[in-house]
Amino acid sequence: MLNRIQAVGVLFILAITLYTPNLKAQSTSIYDIPLKSLNGEDINLADFKGKKILIVNTASKCGYTGQYEGLEELHQQYVDKLVIIGVPCNQFGKQEPGSSDEITAFCKKNYGVSFLMAEKTDVKGNSQHALYAWLTQKSQNGLLDAKVSWNFNKFLVDEKGNLVKHYKSSVKPMSEELVSDITK
Numbered sequence: 001m002l003n004r005i006q007a008v009g010v011l012f013i014l015a016i017t018l019y020t021p022n023l024k025a026q027s028t029s030i031y032d033i034p035l036k037s038l039n040g041e042d043i044n045l046a047d048f049k050g051k052k053i054l055i056v057n058t059a060s061k062c063g064y065t066g067q068y069e070g071l072e073e074l075h076q077q078y079v080d081k082l083v084i085i086g087v088p089c090n091q092f093g094k095q096e097p098g099s100s101d102e103i104t105a106f107c108k109k110n111y112g113v114s115f116l117m118a119e120k121t122d123v124k125g126n127s128q129h130a131l132y133a134w135l136t137q138k139s140q141n142g143l144l145d146a147k148v149s150w151n152f153n154k155f156l157v158d159e160k161g162n163l164v165k166h167y168k169s170s171v172k173p174m175s176e177e178l179v180s181d182i183t184k
Contacts, residue, residue, distance in 0.1 A: 028134055028140050029161055030045055030053075030131070030134055030141075030157055030161045030163075031045045031046040031049065031161050032045075032046075033045060033130045033131050033134055034130070035085075035118050035119075035129075035131055036118065036119040037116065037117065037118060037119065038088070038100045038103060038104050038117045038118065038119055038120075039100065039104070040100070040119070043085070043116065043118060045161075048083045049159070049160070049161065050159050051081055051082060051083050051159060052081060052082045052083070052156060052157060052158055052159055052164075052182055053082070053083045053084075053085060053156070053157040054071075054074070054082060054083070054084045054085070054154055054155070054156055054157075054178075054182070055085050055087060055131070055135065055154070055155045055157070056071060056084065056085070056086055056087065056152055056153070056154045056155075056173075057087045057088075057089040057121075057123045057132075057148060057151055057152065057153055058086040058087060058088050058089065058096070058117075058151060058152060059088065059089060059090070059092065059093075059095035059096040059151040059152075060088075060095065060096055060098060060103060060106045060107075061093075061095040061096070061097070062092070062093070062095040062096075062150075062151040062152065064150075064151055064152040064169050065095075065151075067152050067172060067173055068086075068107060068110070068111035068113055069111050070172050070173030070174045071084055071086065071111075071113070071115060071173045072111055072112055072113055072114065072115065073173065073174055074173045074174060074178075074179075074182075075114065075115040076114075078182055078183075081182070081183075082182055083115075083116065084115040084116065085115070085116045085117070085118055086107070086113070086115060086116070086117045086118065087117075087118045087121050087123065087131075087132075088103050088117065088118070088119070088120040088121070089120065089121055089122065089123050089151065090120060091122060091123060091124060091125065092150050092151050093151075095151060096120060096151075100119060100120065103117070103120070104117065123148045123153075124136075124147075124148050132148065135155045135163065135166075136148060141162075141163040142162070142163070143162070143163045143164075144163070144166065146166040149168070149169070150168075150169045151169060152169040153166065153167065153168060153169055154166070154167040154171060154173075154178070155167075156178070156181055156182070164181060165181055
């Protein structure tokens with residue numbers, strides 16, 4: 001049987017254990033998540049501290065594929081304050097079947113893409129990449145739960161690594177809404 005001091009100690013430890021997870025809504029920094037580029041090189045997200053980051057799941061054979069043009073325009077216009085990361089994904093209608101080399105060639109030839117492209121990645125399901133777990137789970141990003149429902153969903157992260165907003169596929173890269181959020 002516990003004496004009074006031991007019982008108080010146990011209750012104190014239990015209270016701290018139960019309360020501590022609620023102290024920190026954001027459990028992981030986006031800057032700590034490993035990511036690879038289409039050519040297999042490491043992407044260190046911490047290199048982008050001080051800039052906003054727009055993360056977009058992309059596909060080469062989608063009705064929204066033309067948004068590559070707007071993403072490149074956005075990249076060119078706001079290169080000093082914004083990093084765009086395209087994340088090819090084949091989970092929606094198998095609309096990104098190509099290899100890394102094929103995706104790179106398609107993006108350069110058809111849209112002149114010069115912004116950063118990550119390796120082909122799962123954005124949902126059992127094999128969801130850690131980046132998309134962070135983007136879509138409030139318990140990790142501290143802001144919202146989101147569902148990536150199709151290609152060209154967009155996530156905006158601020159200069160300090162905080163999730164700002166999730167945009168559906170229909171929001172065009174050069175839309176007033178997105179540009180306004182980037183220039184705030």
